[in-house]
Amino acid sequence: MTKHQKRLSVPNSWPVERKEETFTVKAGAGPHGEAGVPLVIVLRDVLGYVDSVKEARYALNQGTVLVNGDAVSDHRRPIGMFDIIAFTERGEYYRVFPDEGGRLALTPIDEGDAESRLGKVVGKRNVPGGDVQLSLHDGTTLVVDDDAEYAGGDSLVVDSESKDVVAHFVYEEGAxxxxxxxxxxxxxxxxxxxxxxxxxxxxxxxxxxxxxxxxxxxxxxxxxxxxxxVGDEEDAVTTTDTDDDSRIEAADESEDEDEVTEE
CATH class of the missing domain: 2.30.30.30 (SH3 type barrels.)
Structure with missing residues (x-):
């Protein structure tokens, strides 16, 4: 299996310049399917916090970058709609939300809002014991009581630590x-x-x-x-617009490894 992705063939949601280089990093296994964007692209191409894959690896190994409440060390970890990305050392928190071009954008949020995330119910089935298993849009599964009135198309706000449902938005006319x-x-x-x-x-x-x-x-x-x-479009981050002072501190030897697959 190749570790590279041609830029011209990436999904429209990816925030990369298609004609700038031939290849970009391919997303690893994980949530969001083919639409998942590798975390390194968020760090490098969207936020501008790193300049290379090597810097991204170093930064992630510090354990201060969280996705949906969990520290992430894999620079290929797929990122998708409604994920919560936290930079604990910087005190910065973002929700992934599409801009009006359909590209992945990051909307700044408060620390309290970063404790839960939104998921769309895309599947529902009974499991042994009389409970119900819900499948969310990003591959997450939840087991709930059989009397819970959740239906396909509804949205749930899930606490990242306890995995409890803290809010329920019904898919219906007027929503x-x-x-x-x-x-x-x-x-x-x-x-x-x-x-x-x-x-x-x-x-x-x-x-x-x-x-x-x-x-x-x-x-x-x-x-x-x-x-x-609903994020403020003026605050949403879709492309690199940071200065050197905003970059995540990385190792002195920050040159990329000689790999065409990870440009």
Missing amino acids: LVTAVDGAHAGKVGTLDEIRVTPGSGSNTVSVSQDEGDGFETVEEYLVVIDENF
Whole structure:
């Protein structure tokens, strides 16, 4: 299995310049499927905290970079929508949220908000013992009581430490939603209508916006949120815009290893 990814073939959600280099780092095994962005791209291409894979490895080995409450040492760890990234030494916390071009962006949040994350219910099944197992959009599974009124399409806010559900947003007409894929990725509005498609086709939805004409898409692209999850576009970070003082301290020998696969 190759360790590199051609830039021209990366998903549209990846915040990389496609024509700048031929290759970029390939995401490792983990959540978010093909849409997952390697953590090193967030550190280097989005935040500008490191200049190379070697610097990223060094920084991650310090144990001060957390994803969803857990320290991460793998620079290929996939990052995706609604993940929480914390830089404990810097006191910086971000939620991954799509911008209006559909690219991964980082929205600054308070430390308290970094203690939980949002997940969309994409699967539900009974398990031995009478409980119910829920599957979330990023591959996370939760076991809940069988009387819990959670349905596919609903969103849950999950405490990163206890894994308890601390909030529940129902997928229904009138809900606040955001599109995370498709031509309208990053747009936020109110779900006006759900149109059921007979057979195996995707249901379609209409979304209205306070500012704008609204849009239509398929329901798989929508996630229910609340006002706390709507970031300020002016504060969101989508591309490198940092000075040298903002970089994570790395080893003196910061040159990249001679690997075309990890440019």
